[in-house]
Each structure stands twice: as C-alpha cells, then as structure tokens.
Amino acid sequence: MTPRENIAPFRSFILKVANRCNIDCDYCYVFNSADQAWQRLPARMSVDVAQAAGRRIGEHAVAHGLPGAHVVLHGGEPLLAGPRHMADLLGVVRESVPAGVEVRFELQTNGTLLTEPWLDLFERYEVVVGVSLDGPPSANDRHRLTHASRSSAASAVRGIDLLRSRPHLFAGVLAVVDLANDPVEVHDYLASFEPPVIDFGLPHGTHDEPPHRGDPSVPEYGVWMSRVYDAWLARPEDRHGIRMLEDIVALSSGVRGSVESLGLAPPTSVVIESDGTIEGVDTLRSVEEGASWLGLDVFRQSFDEVLHHPKLLHRQYGKAALAEQCQSCPLVEVCGGGYLPHRFSTARGYQNPSVYCADLEYLIRHVQDSLRWHGWDPAAPPP
Amino acid sequence: MLSRTSVPTPHAPVTPVAPEPTQSSVVLDRVAARVRQRLAAERTAANSTGEGGHQASLIWTWPL
Numbered sequence: 119m120t121p122r123e124n125i126a127p128f129r130s131f132i133l134k135v136a137n138r139c140n141i142d143c144d145y146c147y148v149f150n151s152a153d154q155a156w157q158r159l160p161a162r163m164s165v166d167v168a169q170a171a172g173r174r175i176g177e178h179a180v181a182h183g184l185p186g187a188h189v190v191l192h193g194g195e196p197l198l199a200g201p202r203h204m205a206d207l208l209g210v211v212r213e214s215v216p217a218g219v220e221v222r223f224e225l226q227t228n229g230t231l232l233t234e235p236w237l238d239l240f241e242r243y244e245v246v247v248g249v250s251l252d253g254p255p256s257a258n259d260r261h262r263l264t265h266a267s268r269s270s271a272a273s274a275v276r277g278i279d280l281l282r283s284r285p286h287l288f289a290g291v292l293a294v295v296d297l298a299n300d301p302v303e304v305h306d307y308l309a310s311f312e313p314p315v316i317d318f319g320l321p322h323g324t325h326d327e328p329p330h331r332g333d334p335s336v337p338e339y340g341v342w343m344s345r346v347y348d349a350w351l352a353r354p355e356d357r358h359g360i361r362m363l364e365d366i367v368a369l370s371s372g373v374r375g376s377v378e379s380l381g382l383a384p385p386t387s388v389v390i391e392s393d394g395t396i397e398g399v400d401t402l403r404s405v406e407e408g409a410s411w412l413g414l415d416v417f418r419q420s421f422d423e424v425l426h427h428p429k430l431l432h433r434q435y436g437k438a439a440l441a442e443q444c445q446s447c448p449l450v451e452v453c454g455g456g457y458l459p460h461r462f463s464t465a466r467g468y469q470n471p472s473v474y475c476a477d478l479e480y481l482i483r484h485v486q487d488s489l490r491w492h493g494w495d496p497a498a499p500p501p
Numbered sequence: 502m503l504s505r506t507s508v509p510t511p512h513a514p515v516t517p518v519a520p521e522p523t524q525s526s527v528v529l530d531r532v533a534a535r536v537r538q539r540l541a542a543e544r545t546a547a548n549s550t551g552e553g554g555h556q557a558s559l560i561w562t563w564p565l
C-alpha cells in the first residue's frame with residue numbers, strides 16, 4: 119500500500135490541558151477504558167508543554183502554508199486546569215504561533231464548572247465552547263454521574279444556560295447514544311438549548327467488546343439515529359445542524375471532508391497529552407492498552423515527523439486501508455468503514471468493517487432515501 | 502449479542518418511512534446551502550482529499 123501523494127497536514131490540535139475529571143462517566147475513554155495511561159500523566163498541562171506545542175503548531179502551519187489551525191482544549195475536564203492557568207496556556211499558545219496563522223480555540227467540557235469569569239476569559243481569547251450532555255436528566259444520568267454516583271445533569275444545564283447568555287461562545291452539544299433513551303426526546307431536549315450544532319457519538323465498542331444491543335438482528339443504532347433525523351427534519355423552527363447527519367448528506371453530495379468517523383478523508387487531528395506526548399486517535403484508548411501510543415513528543419519531534427509515523431500512515435491510504443468488504447461496499451464513500459476504534463478486533467486488527475456496519479448502512483440509506491424523496495439526487499451536488 | 506469475533510455484514514435495507522415534505526424541506530434547504538458552501542470551499546482548498554475532523558470535539562471540518 120502506498121499513501122496518497124500529498125500527505126494531508128494536521129489542522130486540529132487537541133490539547134489535553136487537564137487529565138482528571140470532576141465527574142465519572144462510565145463510558146469515558148480516558149478514565150474508564152482498556153488503557154489507563156492517564157494515571158501516569160500530569161493532572162494538568164504545564165506552560166512549557168503548551169509553549170512547545172504552540173511552536174510546533176506554528177512551524178507546521180507555516181511549512182504547509184496553512185492560514186490557520188484549530189486548537190481544542192480537551193481533557194479529562196479542561197476547566198480543572200483553573201482559569202488563571204488556562205489564561206497562561208491560551209496566552210502562550212497564541213504567542214508561540216506566528217502572527218500570520220489564525221488560531222481558533224475550542225473547548226470541550228462537561229459544563230458543570232462554567233462560571234462568568236470563565237466566559238470572560240473565553241471572550242478574551244475567542245474560545246468557543248462545546249458541552250457534553252446525553253439528553254434530559256433521566257437519559258444523562260445513565261452514564262454521566264459524579265464520583266459520588268449523583269446526577270451531574272442540573273449543574274451541566276446550569277452551565278449551558280450560562281453559556282447561552284453569550285451565544286457567540288456556544289459551539290454546541292455533544293451526546294453519546296444509548297438505545298435505552300428515546301431518540302426524539304433526546305433530540306428535542308438538546309434542541310431546546312438552541313445550540314448551533316448537536317452531534318451524536320456511538321458508544322465505544324470493538325468486535326472483541328461489541329456495543330450493547332437488545333436484538334442483534336436489528337440495526338438498532340441506525341434506527342435510533344434515523345429517528346433523530348426524522349425529528350430534526352420535522353422541526354423547521356429549530357436552526358441547529360446535526361453534524362453526523364449533515365456529514366452523511368454532504369458526503370452523499372460529493373463533499374469529501376467530514377468528521378473522522380465517516381467518509382474517506384484522512385483524519386487531520388492530532389492529540390497532545392498533558393506531558394507533551396503525541397497521539398493519533400486518542401479514543402483508541404478504548405481498544406487496548408498502548409493502542410494510541412506513538413513514542414513521540416512536542417519537545418523532540420515536529421508534527422511533520424508525526425505525519426510519517428507508521429502507526430498514522432494508514433490515515434493516508436483512504437479506501438485501500440479498509441477491509442475487503444468495505445472496499446467493495448456501495449456506501450464506502452459515505453461510510454468510510456466507520457470510526458477506526460469501532461473496526462478493531464484482536465484477530466484482524468483494523469481490517470474489519472465497523473462493529474456498527476449494519477447501523478451505518480441503515481442510517482445512510484435512510485438519509486439518502488429521504489434526500490431522493492425531496493427531489494435531491496444523492497451523488498449529485500445539492501439542488 | 503454478537504460473538505466476540507464476528508464481523509457483521511450489511512443488512513438488506515429496510516425501507517424507511519419518509520417524513521412530510523412540506524415541513525421538512527426547510528431544514529434540508531438550510532443543509533443544502535451549507536453543503537454548497539462546503540463544496541465551494543473544498544474546490545478552492547489546496548488539499549482536494551478533504552479532511553477528517555476530531556470525533557470527540559465539535560469542530561466542523563470545513564477548510565479554514
């Protein structure tokens with residue numbers, strides 16, 4: 119296999135500014151998964167690491183002629199870094215990237231620790247904020263409990279309400295699907311916060327540890343998401359996008375870029391841990407101990423060296439990296455074989471269709487049938 | 502429950518129930534406008550293979 123001629127540079131740099139969390143979601147890929155790397159990592163990123171990361175981001179952007187870069191403040195819970203320390207991190211990253219490269223900051227939080235001073239800081243550095251919430255309290259409480267097993271829903275909602283007072287800082291809401299929740303109820307509840315974007319993630323699962331299903335003969339996750347799609351289309355007064363569904367529409371219409379869990383575009387994000395070590399796909403922690411480990415760090419290696427790491431080169435192979443069944447699948451341009459961690463089995467590595475194959479097929483066909491029904495020919499640009 | 506090593510094959514498509522066109526076209530019109538912008542942005546971007554954005558963040562993967 120040979121990679122595409124032009125290796126796609128990194129555009130999004132995920133900084134793990136805090137490596138602890140004030141709540142204890144049972145599905146968390148950082149703290150409650152196969153890989154327990156967080157235990158040896160610093161609780162928060164130092165200014166030195168952020169400065170080295172900023173310099174490397176600037177170097178990479180200049181080398182590839184990129185006008186800008188996304189810097190995502192991630193965790194654990196990034197707000198555990200504290201506002202003063204976060205201000206230092208933001209300042210040093212911005213200073214370390216050359217003036218000609220625009221840095222766009224985003225922060226992904228559980229929302230429970232948001233306060234006015236935090237929002238003032240985000241105004242200063244133009245940080246947009248995404249909040250993780252799985253739906254109404256009864257849905258959210260299935261997984262997102264505190265360390266004392268109490269609901270975190272009320273404090274997350276308080277945080278979102280605060281964020282809504284500055285809508286230009288509100289990036290949207292990220293939810294994890296649970297089949298036990300009603301998809302329409304979840305959709306309508308999340309939409310009631312008027313986020314610009316909602317996205318849904320499928321629970322982590324591999325062929326060794328498949329996701330929970332009530333009836334394995336039914337593509338239940340695909341059906342669940344198709345009901346979200348129908349609810350979305352039925353509420354024209356709401357103005358939010360739903361990233362996964364909109365990406366399916368876009369990929370069906372000839373767009374190539376999408377979230378890394380769909381399509382064939384090379385993933386262009388890279389993760390910088392709190393100690394400066396670099397990972398490709400951080401969610402591979404859910405697969406096995408050490409799956410995301412590259413042995414590289416921002417002090418010693420440039421992001422160009424990371425691009426050529428053997429564990430990441432598969433990103434550039436596109437369709438050729440997929441299982442045979444996916445290569446010959448009529449939906450491969452849209453599905454892309456699914457999200458990398460969801461393809462894993464001990465027996466065959468990543469050479470499998472997604473553990474959500476039937477669900478993805480059902481959902482993509484549902485969306486494409488709906489487009490056709492509205493006079494929009496999938497596989498052609500939008501009318 | 503799937504066996505621990507089983508690999509699922511695509512199921513035969515189940516015919517979905519189409520939503521009401523009069524109501525839903527407003528949402529799809531908005532989506533169509535954004536998709537057109539994305540297509541135009543990709544055509545002018547240096548990298549024609551597109552880019553895959555981070556799943557666990559809320560970044561849109563449109564070319565900067």
Ligand code: SF4
Nearest residue numbers: 444447453471472475
């Ligand atoms: S995971 Fe399934 S639907 Fe997706 S490309 Fe592979 S075979 Fe097709």
